[in-house]
Amino acid sequence: MKTPNKKSALSEVHGVDQPEAVSSVVAHQIQQFRRKKPSTEELVTRILNGDKTALSRAITLVESTNPEHLEKANEVIKDCLPHANKSVRIGITGVPGVGKSTFIEAFGKYLTSIGKKVAVLAVDPSSSISHGSILGDKTRMEELVKDENAFIRPSASGDTLGGVARKTRESIILCEACGFDTIIIETVGVGQSETAVHSMVDFFLLLKISGAGDELQGIKRGIMEMADTIVINKADGDNIQKAKLAKTEFNRALHLFPAKSSGWIPKVTTCSAYEQTGIDAVWEIISSYFEMVKANSYFDEKRQSQNQFWMMETINEQLKTRFYNHPEISTLLEENKKAVQNNQLSPFAAAQILLERYFKN
Numbered sequence: 001m002k003t004p005n006k007k008s009a010l011s012e013v014h015g016v017d018q019p020e021a022v023s024s025v026v027a028h029q030i031q032q033f034r035r036k037k038p039s040t041e042e043l044v045t046r047i048l049n050g051d052k053t054a055l056s057r058a059i060t061l062v063e064s065t066n067p068e069h070l071e072k073a074n075e076v077i078k079d080c081l082p083h084a085n086k087s088v089r090i091g092i093t094g095v096p097g098v099g100k101s102t103f104i105e106a107f108g109k110y111l112t113s114i115g116k117k118v119a120v121l122a123v124d125p126s127s128s129i130s131h132g133s134i135l136g137d138k139t140r141m142e143e144l145v146k147d148e149n150a151f152i153r154p155s156a157s158g159d160t161l162g163g164v165a166r167k168t169r170e171s172i173i174l175c176e177a178c179g180f181d182t183i184i185i186e187t188v189g190v191g192q193s194e195t196a197v198h199s200m201v202d203f204f205l206l207l208k209i210s211g212a213g214d215e216l217q218g219i220k221r222g223i224m225e226m227a228d229t230i231v232i233n234k235a236d237g238d239n240i241q242k243a244k245l246a247k248t249e250f251n252r253a254l255h256l257f258p259a260k261s262s263g264w265i266p267k268v269t270t271c272s273a274y275e276q277t278g279i280d281a282v283w284e285i286i287s288s289y290f291e292m293v294k295a296n297s298y299f300d301e302k303r304q305s306q307n308q309f310w311m312m313e314t315i316n317e318q319l320k321t322r323f324y325n326h327p328e329i330s331t332l333l334e335e336n337k338k339a340v341q342n343n344q345l346s347p348f349a350a351a352q353i354l355l356e357r358y359f360k361n
């Protein structure tokens with residue numbers, strides 16, 4: 001009796017039935033397996049030579065939770081750091097649907113057309129919940145992703161905004177060492193992530209659209225206050241007049257905010273990412289900002305204070321993680337919570353006991 005032709009495990013996995021195809025898959029896997037992982041030195045050399053594959057690999061190390069990878073990532077960052085810092089960092093935020101991807105695609109293409117090297121990173125804490133990135137998505141920036149002078153990396157996933165932000169901060173260093181002179185950090189304008197992005201960029205751009213009703217409704221005061229420019233997108237077709245009106249209203253609203261310590265007066269402009277109009281004016285605004293803050297030394301001062309802020313943030317984050325993950329502490333924490341609930345311990349005394357126990361260890 002003829003036995004039915006069973007599919008091999010490999011063909012099940014790869015969806016290939018032909019023996020030749022199977023053998024080529026095996027050969028490819030063996031080749032992959034044998035491929036030597038680049039040493040730290042090799043990775044750094046390649047990054048400094050502008051190799052985007054090496055850059056991607058280093059960012060993957062930064063994003064890994066494997067302690068060995070993290071150690072290697074730290075070494076790569078240390079060696080890249082002297083070559084970093086030579087870029088301008090621009091944060092872009094806006095509510096979903098405002099056209100961030102379309103805008104970044106148009107803006108990025110404009111920048112590469114004038115000789116810039118553009119890296120797009122994203123801060124999206126929600127990606128850890130949705131198990132994927134909704135921002136910095138390569139498929140939504142089809143043209144830019146094909147551009148030799150552009151690099152797009154979807155958001156790192158992570159449990160906390162602090163974790164995602166750290167990975168983005170470190171990725172900025174790697175992108176700069178790889179020769180990218182314009183770093184765009186995209187974030188969705190609905191949560192706390194704008195504040196994190198604001199503290200890692202030199203310039204903050206708020207993307208808006210004009211609409212019916214009160215233009216200023218629904219915008220958090222804090223985000224408006226952080227903006228160095230407001231760009232009203234979708235100023236095309238029937239929207240052109242509405243966009244002009246919105247520009248006047250935003251200009252008026254911005255005057256109500258206290259003056260910025262940079263000395264910069266925020267500007268409002270309109271554009272159509274779709275029709276690629278007004279994009280050059282956005283760059284003109286950004287360029288005049290950099291001209292001003294580099295001349296009055298605010299640029300360097302801000303970067304220094306951001307570095308200090310991130311050092312403190314990292315300490316806080318690490319202390320909290322270590323404290324809460326300590327096996328003895330987590331048991332005692334539960335006990336003390338019950339004691340507080342039953343009025344056997346005051347919240348202050350309970351916290352004190354926990355902290356003393358932790359620092360004794």
Ligand SMILES: Nc1nc2c(ncn2[C@@H]2O[C@H](COP(=O)(O)OP(=O)(O)OP(=O)(O)O)[C@@H](O)[C@H]2O)c(=O)[nH]1
Nearest residue numbers: 095096097098099100101102233234272273274275
């Ligand atoms: N008319 C017009 N439509 C635009 C323009 N820019 C973007 N759109 C459209 O607006 C919609 C949202 O654009 P996206 O670029 O995906 O917006 P996003 O802000 O990245 O969206 P989220 O992924 O939801 O955050 C798409 O249907 C775009 O085609 C523009 O300048 N004019």
